[in-house]
Amino acid sequence: MAHRGHEYTLQGSVEIDEAYFGSPDVGQRGRGTQRAKTLVAVSLTAERKPKYVKMKIIKHLDARCIKSFAKSNICKGSTVYTDGLHAHSCLSKMGYVHIPTVAPGKTADDVLHWVHIIISNTKAFITGTFHGLDEKHLQQYLDEFCYRFNRRQYEQELFDHLLLACAEAPPLTYAELTR
Numbered sequence: 001m002a003h004r005g006h007e008y009t010l011q012g013s014v015e016i017d018e019a020y021f022g023s024p025d026v027g028q029r030g031r032g033t034q035r036a037k038t039l040v041a042v043s044l045t046a047e048r049k050p051k052y053v054k055m056k057i058i059k060h061l062d063a064r065c066i067k068s069f070a071k072s073n074i075c076k077g078s079t080v081y082t083d084g085l086h087a088h089s090c091l092s093k094m095g096y097v098h099i100p101t102v103a104p105g106k107t108a109d110d111v112l113h114w115v116h117i118i119i120s121n122t123k124a125f126i127t128g129t130f131h132g133l134d135e136k137h138l139q140q141y142l143d144e145f146c147y148r149f150n151r152r153q154y155e156q157e158l159f160d161h162l163l164l165a166c167a168e169a170p171p172l173t174y175a176e177l178t179r
Contacts, residue, residue, distance in 0.1 A: 006072075009072075009075045010043035010075065010078065012044065013079050014044070014080050014081070015080075015112045015115040016039065016070075016112075017039075017116065018037060018039055019038045019055075019122070019123075020036065021036045021135075021142075037057065037060070038056065038057050039055070039056050039066065040118060041054050041055075041073060041115070042115045042118050044114060049114075050114045052149075053149050053150060054073045054146060056073070057135075057138060061085075067090050070094060074096065076094070078097070081100075081111075081112060084100050084102035122145050126141060136179075147162075147165075
């Protein structure tokens with residue numbers, strides 16, 4: 001599933017935000033948490049509906065990680081909507097139309113509506129299906145969520161597409177799977 005996800009990039013209007021996955025830290029919230037930091041990007045249709053999603057666990061929420069994520073996942077020239085986090089300012093220097101939104105009096109959901117819904121749905125998927133996950137394999141489960149979400153319009157062909165993806169993907173050794 002992850003191999004298939006690397007074959008395309010998001011384009012057009014794209015919302016980006018960070019999410020934190022894992023068990024709650026006592027007394028820690030938001031960017032100060034020790035939970036797994038993940039960048040989430042959602043491309044939108046002309047009608048501002050979600051089209052495709054990509055997620056990547058990162059070590060640090062800084063400009064370097066955001067640049068790397070954007071370079072490999074978003075087409076240049078796309079319009080990228082973010083919150084007011086200063087680390088996102090690097091996007092405008094990379095060939096993207098960057099629209100940071102700092103909106104006093106508005107909630108985060110008002111600003112980046114679809115990316116927050118995707119984050120919420122991903123957390124519900126992980127909690128409801130697996131009752132929580134270890135960070136060790138979290139990226140694989142995020143890749144599964146993205147794969148299924150990005151093919152939600154093709155539910156009847158999903159199994160056939162997955163079979164084809166397995167046949168075309170490079171082999172995965174047991175050591176790579178359990179790293």
